[in-house]
Amino acid sequence: MTFHPEHTPPTPGQLRDRLAKAGLRATRQRLTILECLLQLPGHPTAEQVHRQVLQQVPNLSLGTVYKALDSFVEAGLTRRVASAEGASRRYDADCSAHHHLICSDTQEILDFHDPQLDALLQEFFAQRNMPGFQAHTFSLHITGEKVAR
Structure with missing residues (x-):
């Protein structure tokens, strides 16, 4: 990640x-x-x-x-x-294949690479057998806020 x-x-x-x-x-x-x-x-x-x-x-x-x-x-x-x-x-x-984390406070967009998440998404869509649709690529856009650690 x-x-x-x-x-x-x-x-x-x-x-x-x-x-x-x-x-x-x-x-x-x-x-x-x-x-x-x-x-x-x-x-x-x-x-x-x-x-x-x-x-x-x-x-x-x-x-x-x-x-x-x-x-x-x-x-x-x-x-x-x-x-x-x-x-x-x-x-x-x-x-490249990646996702985006979007901060709703600052509007900053961060690239997020995670092969484990990609594998989960591929498996999820393969199991759903969506008629008339096959997912080839995907990119999640996740909105949230940066928090202090």
């Missing part, structure tokens, strides 16, 4: 390769947006990515950031994550 796995920031060449493998042109805007998305902690909103991008490309519009992020989602480079209040779109650069 782990929270926030550590990632080494990709090089510009690796960013270009990611975009190319996803079938996307490696434009300056996309490279900058992807780099900023990967640098920001947690699960940023498009607005947070936009603020970061403006430091490198001052005239880039928020609409361009949304379009790029949506193209990243469609290409499998990132995922959308619902926030606790459900009003804002958050983005997760970690596309």
